[in-house]
Amino acid sequence: MTKNSDELRNEKKARDIADLFKTAKELSILCGILVSIIILNPGEFIPIMWPNEFEAKGILTRYLGFSEDERCKKFVEHETYLTDKLIDRKLIIEEKVRRSEEKKSKFMFKQLYDKNVKVSELKLDAKEIRGLLKLSALTRVQLDERKKQFDQQSQNFQPASLFCNFDSTTRNDVDHNDFQVVDTSLSLLVGRGIKRGRND
Incomplete structure (x- = not known):
């Protein structure tokens, strides 16, 4: 005997509700918070409550005791949550x-x-x-950028010209008389050392 569409739909609905209750229990244990679920089905006057009718009513009464601002701080509608999920999933797929x-x-x-x-x-x-x-345009831009960096490095690094400039400035700025003065002072010092050694 095959099941009709209504029976299959009801079975799926019961499985979904059971999974929802299981998730709510895990959430309450892991986060240490009070969780209550109240399901109002179309055409039914008695709602489905979890974990039970007494606790669900107590949690609902406590929630309604808070001010409007307190209740709206972390309030998220299921439709809004699903919409945000769909947007995130869409962005991932597009990427x-x-x-x-x-x-x-x-x-x-x-x-x-x-x-x-x-x-x-x-x-x-x-x-x-x-x-x-x-x-192609992106590759061209990258190549132009690398060429620009290479040209800058080539301009900053010119060892041959630096050495030439150093030699030319040294030869032009230093007077040969300076070397003669240094040589004379060295000879005097050496002479004095020799005389002192002889007197000692």
Whole structure:
């Protein structure tokens, strides 16, 4: 005997509620907080309460005892929570698609560069051509930036010209008489040492 759609839907609903209660219990134990669940089904007058009717009513009464500002501090609607989750998931998917397209563009760009394949041979669509053009422009900017850095390093590092400037300034600024004075003073000192040695 096969089950009809209503029975299958009710079974799935019961499993979902059981999983929700299990998660609520784990959350209350791990975080040390009071958790209460009240489910109002359409067309039913008696709500489903967890962990039981007495505790659920007590937690609800305590919650309603707080001011409006206190209740709204960390209040999150289930719909808002799911919407934020969907937005996060969408951003993750978009990032993965972007990376995949970037890898594909790099692969096609490498084929064009290494194997000298013509663009017409790859049978690209408009989106793929735009990706190649974007990658080509980005590569050009990176190459220009590296060339600029290399030129700056080449200008800052000129050992040959530095040594030439040093030699020329030394030869032009230093007078030969200075070397003669130094030589004379050295000879005098040596002479005095010799005389003192003889007298001693």
